[in-house]
Amino acid sequence: MxxxxxxxxxxxxxxxxxxxxxxxxxxxxxxxxxxxxxxxxxxxxxxxxxxxxxxxxxxxxxxxxxxxxxxxxxxxxxxxxxxxxxxxxxxxxxxxxxxSNNFHARLSAKRKIYRYRIWSGPVLPPFEYRRAWHIARPLDLKVMKAAAKHFVGTHDFAGFAANRGKAENSTIRTIYSVRIRQKAACITVDFYGDGFLYKMVRLIVGALVKCALGKMRTEDVVARLESGQLGPARFAAPAEGLFLIRVRY
Amino acid sequence: MxxxxxxxxxxxxxxxxxxxxxxxxxxxxxxxxxxxxxxxxxxxxxxxxxxxxxxxxxxxxxxxxxxxxxxxxxxxxxxxxxxxxxxxxxxxxxxxxxxSNNFHARLSAKRKIYRYRIWSGPVLPPFEYRRAWHIARPLDLKVMKAAAKHFVGTHDFAGFAANRGKAENSTIRTIYSVRIRQKAACITVDFYGDGFLYKMVRLIVGALVKCALGKMRTEDVVARLESGQLGPARFAAPAEGLFLIRVRY
Incomplete structure (x- = not known):
């Protein structure tokens, strides 16, 4: 056999x-x-x-x-x-x-890249339906980029995870970069990290967008990140904008 | 009132x-x-x-x-x-x-641009499903481009129309350009013309692809175009790859 x-x-x-x-x-x-x-x-x-x-x-x-x-x-x-x-x-x-039988898709993964797509314009084109988060109000990209910088590095991301501690041994992760680009109405937010907690990318994007809409202060986002505490009014960006781009080994 | x-x-x-x-x-x-x-x-x-x-x-x-x-x-x-x-x-x-009440969406149209999208690769990505014609076998783009040139100009396109004469007074149309580009696996064929007969773009793309696959000779395509006659083995490219890009007035 x-x-x-x-x-x-x-x-x-x-x-x-x-x-x-x-x-x-x-x-x-x-x-x-x-x-x-x-x-x-x-x-x-x-x-x-x-x-x-x-x-x-x-x-x-x-x-x-x-x-x-x-x-x-x-x-x-x-x-x-x-x-x-x-x-x-x-x-x-x-x-x-x-x-090799030593390879394990989850355990051997060293880097993951996620992309979050936002459609920033009055009308969501039909070909973007369920493939981007539609935000009709204008976003302040400068504020968003400034807020994103605080997530880069090694942090306890407990404040940006759902069901924390349930499935994960540790809530410490490293984000190597967050890259935000806009091309016409399409904003992409690329996360490059060693791993991500449950709903972590969507919770970070939710906070970045709240900052960019002027509904949350960057200081409060930073405070939540540094506290490692679950905040009261957390908001996850919808699933439809999130793409797993690549896994590196 | x-x-x-x-x-x-x-x-x-x-x-x-x-x-x-x-x-x-x-x-x-x-x-x-x-x-x-x-x-x-x-x-x-x-x-x-x-x-x-x-x-x-x-x-x-x-x-x-x-x-x-x-x-x-x-x-x-x-x-x-x-x-x-x-x-x-x-x-x-x-x-x-x-x-103005003189404007009529169909009758006032002066130019139309159609794009046909072909996915030329072994696997059709999920995001291209129903948005491109998937052709797994390799296409000879040089042959395709050479064949496409023959369609540019004013011709009787009866040989590349379905139900000819039924809805149209004339089967004479002018194609100003056919532009074929490839970016990785995606081939786009852009048609810029004063109007298109029923299924005309899909019948032309069907013929161009047959040439590019070596299943039809360019001379036979040209002969059909020049004859203004319905050919016996016409083949329309599937609807899913066709996009009406713009109408100019």
């Missing part, structure tokens, strides 16, 4: 149609769709491990996952073809390859 | 959810949605005239339309707000303004 071989997958998805990454009883998650795909191809149940559990509505340009496969090892390109033939078009396996 | 005033609308839509522009009994067309919106706001039936009737699945970045409104004239920005509040998010009124 052949040894189990570990396959690494790069997966893109339009999250608007799914209940997030992590498996649920109703079966309409990215993980469920992938596991069903492997199950139908191999005839045996498979467990797919993702680099991160994206929430319902959150998208991915390149989520990473691994799966252990026994049985006859197919060439990677055949896996891509066979899985995409079974998956809904809103989930695509972009590429895959066999890796 | 106030005179009827003519309102010009610029409308964008993701065509994948609708049965095209033109009104149908089931009511799920762009025209139907707009007319219902006006009807609900004004309390009287309205007839919306579009610059062109896009097919089911065809998109628009800036379709143009007009409507005659009696009753109290709302400011244009209020129409945008009121209509978008009623329309599905896949149809958006981008802007509108009052125009």
């Amino acid at each position: 052949a040894m189990a071989r570990r396959l690494k997958l790069i997966v893109a998805y339009d999250g608007s149609q799914f209940a997030g990454w992590q498996s649920q009883s109703h079966g309409n998650t990215i993980q469920d769709h992938l596991e069903r795909g492997f199950g139908r191809i191999t005839g045996t149940p498979a467990r797919v491990h993702g680099a991160g559990r994206t929430d319902a509505g959150v998208h991915a340009l390149a989520q990473c996952a691994h799966v252990d496969l026994s049985g006859k090892p197919l060439p990677p390109a055949r896996w891509v073809e066979a899985l995409n033939a079974l998956l809904p078009p809103a989930i695509r396996v972009l590429r895959c390859g066999y890796v | 106030a005179m009827a005033r003519r309102l010009k609308l610029i409308v964008a839509y993701d065509g994948s959810q609708f049965a095209g522009w033109q009104s149908q009994s089931h009511g799920n067309t762009i025209q139907d949605h707009l007319e219902r919106g006006f009807g609900r706001i004004t309390g009287t039936p309205a007839r919306v005239h579009g610059a062109g009737r896009t097919d089911a699945g065809v998109h628009a970045l800036a379709q143009c339309a007009h409507v005659d409104l009696s009753g109290k004239p709302l400011p244009p920005a209020r129409w945008v707000e009121a209509l978008n509040a009623l329309l599905p998010p896949a149809i958006r009124v981008l802007r509108c303004g009052y125009v």
Whole structure:
């Protein structure tokens, strides 16, 4: 009998149609769709491990996952073809390859890049629907950029996490950079870090936008970050604007 | 009583959810949605005239339309707000303004720009689903560009129209330019012309792709164009890749 071989997958998805990454009883998650795909191809149940559990509505340009496969090892390109033939078009396996059994999609991840997209204009174009947060009121980008700088570095991000302490051993994370750019009506906020707590990116973007709308003072955001405390009026930016861009190992 | 005033609308839509522009009994067309919106706001039936009737699945970045409104004239920005509040998010009124009663969205149109999008790669990303024609086999762009040049100019396009003679008085049209560009896997074909016959852009793209795949000779495409005759094996590119980009007056 052949040894189990570990396959690494790069997966893109339009999250608007799914209940997030992590498996649920109703079966309409990215993980469920992938596991069903492997199950139908191999005839045996498979467990797919993702680099991160994206929430319902959150998208991915390149989520990473691994799966252990026994049985006859197919060439990677055949896996891509066979899985995409079974998956809904809103989930695509972009590429895959066999890796060492030491590789673990979540535990081996060293860097993650998330992008948050904001559409800043009176009308949200139809092609941006469910792919950006529509904010009709004008945003002060200078204020937003200044506030974002405070998040760079190693911090206890407990003040910007949901369900803190529940799933994570530590709430200390390092953000290497936050890059904010505007091109016409589209504002992108790119987060480059060693890992992110549950809802951390959306809670930070929520605070940045409150600052940019003049509804919150940067000092209060900084105070919350430094306190490591849960604040009273936290606000998470909606899932539809969030994209997992890349996982680095 | 106030005179009827003519309102010009610029409308964008993701065509994948609708049965095209033109009104149908089931009511799920762009025209139907707009007319219902006006009807609900004004309390009287309205007839919306579009610059062109896009097919089911065809998109628009800036379709143009007009409507005659009696009753109290709302400011244009209020129409945008009121209509978008009623329309599905896949149809958006981008802007509108009052125009002279001599203006007619279809009859006054002088130039139209259509874009056809092709995704040339092994896997169609989820965000391109229903927004591009996915062609996994490699395309010879040089051949495609050379074949496209033959369509520029004033021709009888009967050989590249469906239902010819039915809706049109003449099958003579002028194409000012066909511009083909590739950026990574995405190929765009932009058509700039004084007007287009029914399915003309999709039939031309179908022929260009057949040439680029080595399945048709450029000479045969040219012969069909020059003959003005319906060919036996015509092939229209799918609707999902087609975008009405702009109408000029």
